[in-house]
Amino acid sequence: MIIVIKKNANKEEVEKLIKRLSIYDVTITPIEGQENTVLGIVGDTSAIDKEAISINNCVEKVLKVQEPYKKANRKFHPEDTIINANGVIFGGKKIPILAGPCSVESEEQIIGIAKAVQKSGATMLRGGAFKPRSSPYSFQGLRAEGLTLLDEARRVTGLPIISEITNVELVDLFNESVDIIQVGARNMQNFELLKLLGQTKKPILLKRGFSNTIEELLMSAEYIMSGGNENVILCERGIRTFETFTRNTLDLSAVPALKRISHLPVVIDPSHAAGINWMVESLAKAAVAVGADGLIIEVHNDPANALSDGAQSLLPSQFDDLMTKLKAVAVAVDREI
Ligand code: PEP
Ligand code: MN
Numbered sequence: 001m002i003i004v005i006k007k008n009a010n011k012e013e014v015e016k017l018i019k020r021l022s023i024y025d026v027t028i029t030p031i032e033g034q035e036n037t038v039l040g041i042v043g044d045t046s047a048i049d050k051e052a053i054s055i056n057n058c059v060e061k062v063l064k065v066q067e068p069y070k071k072a073n074r075k076f077h078p079e080d081t082i083i084n085a086n087g088v089i090f091g092g093k094k095i096p097i098l099a100g101p102c103s104v105e106s107e108e109q110i111i112g113i114a115k116a117v118q119k120s121g122a123t124m125l126r127g128g129a130f131k132p133r134s135s136p137y138s139f140q141g142l143r144a145e146g147l148t149l150l151d152e153a154r155r156v157t158g159l160p161i162i163s164e165i166t167n168v169e170l171v172d173l174f175n176e177s178v179d180i181i182q183v184g185a186r187n188m189q190n191f192e193l194l195k196l197l198g199q200t201k202k203p204i205l206l207k208r209g210f211s212n213t214i215e216e217l218l219m220s221a222e223y224i225m226s227g228g229n230e231n232v233i234l235c236e237r238g239i240r241t242f243e244t245f246t247r248n249t250l251d252l253s254a255v256p257a258l259k260r261i262s263h264l265p266v267v268i269d270p271s272h273a274a275g276i277n278w279m280v281e282s283l284a285k286a287a288v289a290v291g292a293d294g295l296i297i298e299v300h301n302d303p304a305n306a307l308s309d310g311a312q313s314l315l316p317s318q319f320d321d322l323m324t325k326l327k328a329v330a331v332a333v334d335r336e337i
């Protein structure tokens with residue numbers, strides 16, 4: 001961090017500022033130039049509030065040299081992180097495909113879909129049990145029973161399972177039940193939840209909030225990682241823009257951006273980005289081409305009667321066809337599905 005001191009700053013105020021900064025684990029070096037004096041601050045500056053420093057009378061401006069995320073930062077961890085979620089590897093050459101319905105609706109539904117996606121080559125089963133719906137009148141999920149049915153589908157097919165957690169009280173239940181805990185877009189900045197997930201060892205799929213920046217996503221990953229759980233998989237699922245044609249705008253550039261500045265694997269969710277089934281194939285192919293480390297795709301046996309997100313769900317036959325196409329794209333970018 002660099003603090004530029006005002007030209008005619010009061011010396012006592014500068015000394016007071018230096019004293020205040022010396023409570024942090026940093027080295028402060030005043031550098032007197034011809035025009036300005038600057039304070040070079042080296043060390044762990046993550047706890048220093050840049051905005052608060054900048055309103056000191058003697059301060060011209062404050063420049064942050066380092067990113068605020070550390071554990072998620074590639075600078076401190078140059079190699080790609082590989083995450084093993086009950087045998088499914090994220091961050092390697094092979095691209096895991098997570099598929100299943102938006103919501104678990106019944107035993108017949110989840111087992112039928114699990115068997116179908118497994119046959120097509122999916123590596124993991126997704127299914128929402130606790131659903132964060134925009135309307136309180138919409139289907140809220142089968143809740144704990146949904147997790148039991150997912151467990152049953154795992155037992156029948158051998159596919160590991162991923163499901164979304166919605167609040168802090170559910171951490172123990174999810175920790176015991178699923179192979180990856182999904183944090184949805186709406187909870188990306190539920191910091192109390194992130195802190196508790198940091199105390200588990202469970203892989204976490206952290207979805208980007210629809211109005212959050214890439215840096216905010218990494219700061220949320222930092223919450224989990226700084227608590228001791230470094231098994232974080234990032235997920236881009238579309239963000240809000242002025243465009244209304246699609247449900248969200250898939251930020252494909254988030255993949256190369258995140259992979260440049262972070263070592264964590266990045267998964268893409270083309271279903272929630274598109275919001276409409278016919279576009280999922282194009283976005284999924286683009287995701288593989290752009291370097292995604294995994295895909296999470298909604299598949300339903302009866303999309304027209306699905307209890308949530310039917311419009312964006314693929315039929316098992318469409319998913320099967322998509323898998324064939326994705327394999328070819330993966331080969332073209334030296335990956336495997
Ligand atoms: C989901 O995966 O069904 C879901 C609700 O996703 P998101 O948090 O991305 O909206
Ligand atoms: Mn959904």
